[in-house]
Amino acid sequence: MTKMALAVDRMETPLARLGALFPAEGGHRTILMAALGLLSVLVLWQAIIWLFSVPIYLVPSPIDVAGAVSRDIGLLASSAVPTIVEALLGFVLGNTVAILVAVSFVYAKPVEEMFYPVAILIKTIPIVAIAPVLKIMLGNGIEPKVVVAAMICFFPTLVNSVRGFRAVNPQLLELMRVLSASKTEVFLRVRVQSALPYIFAALKISVTMCVLGAIVGEWIGANEGVGYLLLQSMYQFDTPRLFATILTASFVAIVGFAIVSMVEKWVIRWDPGSSV
């Protein structure tokens, strides 16, 4: 008994800490209301399918989708793995480049004046249109998927990082001047921290976008992954599995979002809204 209690204790401690990263106040109510909303949508959906006798190959009912999830759980999981790898690599690549470019923009005005329009131009090209070009350039492997995911992450992080690196209290810069701080010291001790809330806001957007990027990359040529499974299910008119695959993609994005949010809470322990 004691051993078991100890084991439970050990299990609960990290979980409790994990829980502490989410807002506790009114947290239960938030979750309850969200669950209630979701449940009512599902009930309505099921009712419409039953009432109008919608055939399963057109739109499956929530019960059919749940059945597909439990039946194909292995397939869904194994398809998620390559997509997660592509999305993660794209996330790291896109955001790293974006932050480095942002630093160069902040410290060299001519670089910003020359390349900001280029960045906007890249942003305006629909990612679906550029994917085939990347396939021709980079082949059928993981590379084009990673690049598509990276490109989709790049712009929001670039814009937010530039804003963040500039969002320094001007009096703080005057203080650093009085203290004869070097440019590097100002960057490492003031600008980085001032930019972190902005960068994390962008990371939360791009972590969900990079999953989309990986799926788009898979659509133009892949034999595994969530994007591939979506196309397969569509061609086979297996709509329950199609919906289950969509759920998988959405689940991956939500988990990514939750991880970034937790890292944000862990890194930004101060109140970024307070001006002190």
Add this chain to the structure above:
Amino acid sequence: MRATAVAPATGQGQETAGVAIGIDNVAVTFGGGAGKIRAIDNATLDVREGEFLTLIGHSGCGKSTLLRVVADIIDPTEGSVSILGGSPAAARKARLFSMVFQQSVLLPWATVLDNVRLPFRVGGGVRGGADAMDPMEALRLVQLEGFEKALPSELSGGMRQRVSIARALVTRPRILLMDEPFGALDELVRDALNVELLRIWKQSGMTIVFVTHSLHEAVFLSQRVVVMSRRPSRIADILEVELPEERGLELKDAPELGRQVARLRAMLDAG
């Protein structure tokens, strides 16, 4: 009216003993062409070593700008400033002066102790290290012992301003420049900090140049109050404060302080 209290400007090679800051014919102009603004118009002033001097004037009269010229944040368009015989840039690098701003200007992500230590961690640290103060001693001086691990957002406005004063004192500067440091605080906190500042000034023997728009605060703290006029932005007059050396909170409501404030108000209106 102007002349008597103003010592002659210290030119190159002249005797500078006893003068902490020499402001010689300083003018500052912002912008160019039609939008040109003359923020300061030929200001000349000597700040004596060990003196508590306050700059006062209507908003936009250039008092904060003048302080920033002294602090080597802004270059003067004309004229020059000398600090303890050297240039402001040399004084800044040698940490001869510290500055306290209107906001406490703390790093929100750093603890109180790390904020106070900041002058040791940037700009090559402190010259003549033995002179420097232990950060804990600086915190004791502003009565904040026990708060060293707190984050700035966990402190009240008055406590945050105390942290910024501790950060300014930790390098043992010979000159303290203060730009409306208590302007954003409520009156009770401001009064308490005024008394504490006088205590620290007496203990340290520093020269303090203080900017405020509160007439009471100016008279209560200072030995001399420099009145700046607006358009043209000049040093209009200087009030030699005739109050006892020992100044406690009770003086805030004393009639003699009121009389000095009335004199200062007359000078401001004339300027």
